[in-house]
Amino acid sequence: MNNLWHLTGKIQPRSLTESRLRLHYAIQFIAATGSALAEPLQDYSHTSLTWKSDLKVFVGAVIHAIRSFQVALDPVSLISIILDKHGETIATSPLEGKTLVEGMNWHKKQISQLGADAEKIAFLSYPPDDFPDHAIAHGATFNTSExxxxxxxxxxxxxxxxxxxxxxxxxxxxxxxxxxxxxxxxxxxxxxxxxxxxxxxxxxxxxxxxxxxxxxxxxxxxxxxxxxxxxxxxxxxxxxxxxxxxxxxxxxxxxxxxxxxxxxxxxxxxxxxxxxxxxxxxxx
Structure with missing residues (x-):
């Protein structure tokens, strides 16, 4: 055992659904960028996320460009982050009050400035009966109150x-x-x-x-x-x-x-x- 474990259960597990759904949509910017711009891998892990424990953020695949970068997300603050290859912050944008489209536009603008073809980036498509629906998918904005x-x-x-x-x-x-x-x-x-x-x-x-x-x-x-x-x-x-x-x-x-x-x-x-x-x- 170690002293890094975070005690859970202060919030009833079954009351986390709304927070989970919003967070699930927020990580889609990372997956979309990896799918479009990372080196394709047979197991599709180039579309996956990694937990970066030192920064306490989700990060995507390294994208090689004029200035190599990773797309990241702070899950607690719901802030989108662009990191350089050393893990240093290039740009940040709170998702509060933004729609999926607005969030994507911000990512594309930042990524274009780093020398990558941001126009290739598009949200991944999942089977409609196997991916959670939410108002965010229909134009609602992200809410960071929870x-x-x-x-x-x-x-x-x-x-x-x-x-x-x-x-x-x-x-x-x-x-x-x-x-x-x-x-x-x-x-x-x-x-x-x-x-x-x-x-x-x-x-x-x-x-x-x-x-x-x-x-x-x-x-x-x-x-x-x-x-x-x-x-x-x-x-x-x-x-x-x-x-x-x-x-x-x-x-x-x-x-x-x-x-x-x-x-x-x-x-x-x-x-x-x-x-x-x-x-x-x-x-x-």
Whole structure:
């Protein structure tokens, strides 16, 4: 354990939906820029975000231009940021009172000045039934009033990033940690040698801030191809198995102890490690 864990639970996890949706839309500027201007990667991770723990911001891929840069977002203040390749700030713009179009126009203007072809940038398209709808998508402006909710969500990401760093460091064939713009989950993917039923064998380990499955933050470990669910092993930390629509081990934020930051960290760690071990065994 370490003293970097941020105690969560001061805000009821199921009350974070509105903050989460606004933040989900705010990260789309990062994804759009990476999709249009970063070097394409087979796993599409050039469209993903990374948690930059020293600055406590989400950052996108490095864009090589006359002046190389990264697009970033402060999730608590909802301020869009352009960083240079050394992590120094080039420009900032609060999203408060801006529409998606206005926010995009600001990004394009700044990026053009750095020597990149900003006209290529466009919002990513997602299946309409698999991406959350919100008034922001229909012209409403960003509202930054829910600071406490966004701080709470930032704490979930920061905490998870710490634990995933441990897992990646200790696990062979674990991918870098990405936060994906589609479902807004932070995860690593563990690849296991061989195939099962003709499919690559993987274990996804991560945290979702909430979605259709659970309208609150939750940690998950998902073995693939999905194993038989008739005899699933017990999990540590109060976790349980999700078997409807997808199969995976789950620990919801509302199940977390609020005794102390150390106890909370240990509960999530115990869950993740037991679920990874169980998932690998189910895939043998």
């Amino acid at each position: 600071v406490a909710g966004r701080q709470e969500l930032a704490n979930y990401y920061a905490n998870t990033h710490q634990l995933l760093q441990e897992i990646v460091a200790e696990t062979e064939d674990a991918s870098p940690i990405h936060t994906w713009s589609h479902h807004f989950d932070m995860a690593t993917l563990i690849s296991i040698p061989g195939k099962k039923n003709g499919e690559p064998i993987t274990v996804g380990v991560g945290m979702s801030p909430g979605d259709r499955s659970y309208d609150e933050p939750y940690w998950y470990v998902s073995p693939y191809p999905y194993p038989d669910t008739t005899s699933l092993p017990k999990l540590a930390g109060g976790g349980f198995w999700q078997t409807q629509h997808w199969v995976g081990a789950v620990l919801t934020a509302s199940q977390l102890t609020t005794d102390s930051d150390g106890a909370q960290e240990e509960q999530v760690r115990a869950f993740l490690y037991s679920a990874v071990k169980a998932s690998k065994a189910l895939l043998v």
